[in-house]
Amino acid sequence: MIVADQKPIEDIKQMLRGKRKVLAVGCGTCVAVCFAGGKREVGLLCSALRMATDLAGEPVEIDETVVQRECEQEYIEHLGERLDEYDAILSLGCGVGVQSLADSFPNTRVLPALNTKFMGAPSGQGVWEERCQGCGNCLLEYTGGICPISRCPKQLMNGPCGGTDQGGRCEVDPEIPCAWYNIWARMDNLNIQDELMEIHPPKDWSTSRDGGMRRIVRKDLQKPELDEGDS
Amino acid sequence: MTQQLATENKTTESELKAGSNLERILAAGQFAVTGEIGPPKNFDVEVIHRKVSLLKGYVDAANITDNQTGIVRMSSIGAGILIINQGLEPVIQLTCRDRNRLAMQSDILGAAAHGIKNVLCLSGDHQSFGNHPGAKNVHDLDSMQLMRMLQEMRDKNQFQCGEEIAGGGPPLFIGAAANPFADPVELRPLRLKKKAIAGANFVQTQIIYDMDRFKQYMKKSVDLGVTETVSVLAGVGPLKSAGMARYMRDNVPGMTVPDEIIERMEDAVQGISSEDKKARMAASRAEGIRICIEQIEQLKEVEGVAGIHIMAIEWEEAIKPIVTSAGLYPRPVCDS
Numbered sequence A: 001m002i003v004a005d006q007k008p009i010e011d012i013k014q015m016l017r018g019k020r021k022v023l024a025v026g027c028g029t030c031v032a033v034c035f036a037g038g039k040r041e042v043g044l045l046c047s048a049l050r051m052a053t054d055l056a057g058e059p060v061e062i063d064e065t066v067v068q069r070e071c072e073q074e075y076i077e078h079l080g081e082r083l084d085e086y087d088a089i090l091s092l093g094c095g096v097g098v099q100s101l102a103d104s105f106p107n108t109r110v111l112p113a114l115n116t117k118f119m120g121a122p123s124g125q126g127v128w129e130e131r132c133q134g135c136g137n138c139l140l141e142y143t144g145g146i147c148p149i150s151r152c153p154k155q156l157m158n159g160p161c162g163g164t165d166q167g168g169r170c171e172v173d174p175e176i177p178c179a180w181y182n183i184w185a186r187m188d189n190l191n192i193q194d195e196l197m198e199i200h201p202p203k204d205w206s207t208s209r210d211g212g213m214r215r216i217v218r219k220d221l222q223k224p225e226l227d228e229g230d231s
Numbered sequence B: 001m002t003q004q005l006a007t008e009n010k011t012t013e014s015e016l017k018a019g020s021n022l023e024r025i026l027a028a029g030q031f032a033v034t035g036e037i038g039p040p041k042n043f044d045v046e047v048i049h050r051k052v053s054l055l056k057g058y059v060d061a062a063n064i065t066d067n068q069t070g071i072v073r074m075s076s077i078g079a080g081i082l083i084i085n086q087g088l089e090p091v092i093q094l095t096c097r098d099r100n101r102l103a104m105q106s107d108i109l110g111a112a113a114h115g116i117k118n119v120l121c122l123s124g125d126h127q128s129f130g131n132h133p134g135a136k137n138v139h140d141l142d143s144m145q146l147m148r149m150l151q152e153m154r155d156k157n158q159f160q161c162g163e164e165i166a167g168g169g170p171p172l173f174i175g176a177a178a179n180p181f182a183d184p185v186e187l188r189p190l191r192l193k194k195k196a197i198a199g200a201n202f203v204q205t206q207i208i209y210d211m212d213r214f215k216q217y218m219k220k221s222v223d224l225g226v227t228e229t230v231s232v233l234a235g236v237g238p239l240k241s242a243g244m245a246r247y248m249r250d251n252v253p254g255m256t257v258p259d260e261i262i263e264r265m266e267d268a269v270q271g272i273s274s275e276d277k278k279a280r281m282a283a284s285r286a287e288g289i290r291i292c293i294e295q296i297e298q299l300k301e302v303e304g305v306a307g308i309h310i311m312a313i314e315w316e317e318a319i320k321p322i323v324t325s326a327g328l329y330p331r332p333v334c335d336s
C-alpha cells in the first residue's frame, strides 16, 4: 500500500492562512489503513486546525468528508457539486489523490495535508517500512524476494557493501536492517546462495522515474473504437 | 551468464594491463606499498604538494580519496593530476555515489588523458555521513558494475552501452576495496572473489588490527583461488592514541581492535604526567607506529598478501618511519 504521514500541523495551518472555508477530503483506501488520512484522522486534524486557527485569530471553517478512493475520478466527481462554497480543498489523500482532485477541479486550489512516503507494509505495531520503489523492472527473482532498490540506501545490485554492522544492521541507519544481509541470509536458507556470485549487469533505469512520467496503456481494457463503417 | 575467475586478470610482467608503477611492482612479484592522500576542502595546491613530499619515494602509488565520508573536497582526478606532476603515481578513487555511468566514463577518459591509470572502484560512503546530508545520491551502478564497465572499456574498447571507443579503450589498472570483517563474515571471501570476477586487478582492504581474523579471511580467499587473479594489499593504519583505537573498535562497522592493542596504546602513556600533552602524544604515536610496523612484518608472511596499503590520513608524516622500519625502503624501481 501507499504509506503516508501527516504534515506538521504548523505547516498545514500556514497553508490555510487567508482561507475562510475549506473542505477536508480524506481517503478510505491506503491512507486509512496506515492511519494517516481516514475518517478518524480527518476528524482529529480538523478539530485541531479549527482550534489552532481560532487561537491565531484567523478562524477557518472546515467541513469534513471521506471518499472511498481519492485517486479515481468516479469516486470524487460528486464533490464538484458543492465546491463553490470553498476557498480550497485540504486533501488527506496520498499525492496521487491530491493530484486527482486537482485534475478534476481546475478552479479549486488543492492543498496536501499529508507527506506521501513510500510503497510499503506494516512491519510491526505502528511501524511501516518501504518495500518497493516502482522501478518498473522487478528484480526480486534474483534477490531472494527482498528488494535492494528500496531497502538498501545505496541501491546496490551486488551487495552487501563493506559497512554492514554486526547483526546485519545498515551502516546508514542502525534502526534499519541491511537489505543485503537479509538477502544473503534468505538465499542461504533457501540453499541458493550460489546465485549471489552472479554479477548483475547495470540496471536499465529507463523504466524507472528516470524515463519520465510512466504510463501504462492496456488496449484490451480500452473501449473498442468503432470503425466508421460500423456506425 | 556464467561467471568465471579469469586468470588473465592478474598481470604478468609480459602482459601489463595499464603499465602503471603499481602494476609493474606487483607483476614483478615485489611487495607493494600504497598510501593515501586526502585532498583539501579548497583548491590549495600547497596542501597537495606538502603531502606528496611526505609520501614520494616511500610508496609506489597513493590513493586520492573521492569526497571521502561524503564531504566535498578537491576532486580526486584534479588532485591526481597535480600529484602526477609532482612525480607521484595516483590511485584515483571513484565512487558510485556522485556520478552516473555517463559521468564515470567521461571522467575516466579525462583521467586517462592526463596519464592516470590506477582506479579504485567504490560504492562510496553514504552522503548522510558528510556535509551535504540532503544531497541526492546516484548509485546508477554499484562498484561491481563499475569495475565490469571499466574492464570492458579497457579490454573490449567498449562504452557501457556497447558502442565502440574509437581509437581504443583507456589503459586502466582496476582496484576494489574489501572489508574482511563486516557482517556477514562468511560472505566476505566470496565477495572478494566476485570482485575479481567483476574485473578487479588489485584490492585494498579495510584497516586490519585483528590479525587472526584477517588470516582466516585470507586463508579462505586463497582456497577460493582469488589471489591467483587479484593482488591483495592489506590495509594498515597507525593508531594515534588509545582513544582512537577505542573509537575505531566501537564505531567502524565490523572492525575489531583486540584488547591487547588497546592496552599497549594505554601503557604507552603510563607514567607521563597528564599535564604534558606533548610528551603523551609523542609516546602514544610512537607506539602506534611500532604496532603498525609489527603488523606489516606479520602481513608479509600471510599467504596471498601482495603488499600493504597504509592509511595515515592527516598523519602523512608517519609513512616514512613506517616504511623505512618495516624494511620496505627504498622502493623498487620497475622500469616500463
Ligand code: SF4
Pocket: A151, A152, A153, A154, A155, A156, A159, A160, A161, A162, A163, A164, A165, A169, A170, A171, A172, A177, A178, A179, A180, A181
Ligand atoms: S549496509 Fe546493507 S543496506 Fe546499508 S548500504 Fe550497505 S549494503 Fe546497503
